[in-house]
Amino acid sequence: MMRFSIQTIPFALVFLASGLTSVHAGEHVYSANNAKWKTECGACHLAYPPQLLPAASWRVMMTQLDKHFGADASLDAKTAAEISAFLEANAGRNKREATGKPSQRITGTRWFKQEHDEVPTRIWSSPAVKQPGNCAACHTQAERGDYSERSLRVPR
Numbered sequence: 001m002m003r004f005s006i007q008t009i010p011f012a013l014v015f016l017a018s019g020l021t022s023v024h025a026g027e028h029v030y031s032a033n034n035a036k037w038k039t040e041c042g043a044c045h046l047a048y049p050p051q052l053l054p055a056a057s058w059r060v061m062m063t064q065l066d067k068h069f070g071a072d073a074s075l076d077a078k079t080a081a082e083i084s085a086f087l088e089a090n091a092g093r094n095k096r097e098a099t100g101k102p103s104q105r106i107t108g109t110r111w112f113k114q115e116h117d118e119v120p121t122r123i124w125s126s127p128a129v130k131q132p133g134n135c136a137a138c139h140t141q142a143e144r145g146d147y148s149e150r151s152l153r154v155p156r
């Protein structure tokens with residue numbers, strides 16, 4: 001049996017390598033889902049992926065929904081608790097998503113600005129985009145949590 005093990009090694013390496021490739025390709029596809037989050041937090045804008053803010057930001061946001069960026073996004077206590085748990089369980093853990101103090105603006109985080117520094121200022125305020133939080137204007141599959149380069153089309 002021992003002599004087979006040496007033949008297994010190249011296969012193991014190929015398997016490992018392809019595994020890593022697919023992890024990298026899926027890096028900007030956010031698949032976490034919750035029906036209440038999708039409906040309630042997708043009612044006025046698209047449901048922003050929980051991974052794009054740290055848990056502390058979501059926690060603060062979910063306690064101030066009556067004063068949500070000038071809008072009233074209040075929910076009943078049970079729904080709010082379910083959505084909070086979902087957001088915090090899937091919140092961003094990388095340093096790049098955290099900003100020090102718990103910002104509620106994804107578009108205000110340092111990683112967002114760095115990731116988007118190639119987008120000219122006039123594009124952000126153009127009629128096709130209107131505001132940076134309108135992710136789907138450029139990330140055509142954002143509704144499905146897909147922010148990969150593949151589906152990116154920046155309007156001119």
Ligand code: HEC
Nearest residue numbers: 040041043044048069071072073104105106107108131133
């Ligand atoms: C009643 C409408 C409404 C609902 C419902 C709503 N929002 Fe918002 N949300 C807004 C408005 C208005 C803004 C600010 C838009 C702007 O000025 O860019 C905003 C902005 C945001 C931003 C910041 C986006 C950025 O620019 O980086 C996040 C994050 C966010 N909302 C999360 C949520 C979550 C989570 C829920 C569900 C609990 C939710 N929203 C439900 C109206 C709503």
Ligand code: HEC
Nearest residue numbers: 028106115119123129132133134135137138147148149154
């Ligand atoms: C005006 C067009 C535009 C809007 C609006 C926009 N983005 Fe982007 N986004 C880009 C461009 C351009 C890149 C850079 C892609 C690259 O580096 O190849 C990018 C990159 C990204 C990346 C990294 C993708 C990768 O493969 O490296 C993420 C994640 C992302 N954006 C999320 C968002 C989110 C979330 C929103 C809304 C809150 C948003 N974007 C709004 C144009 C936009």
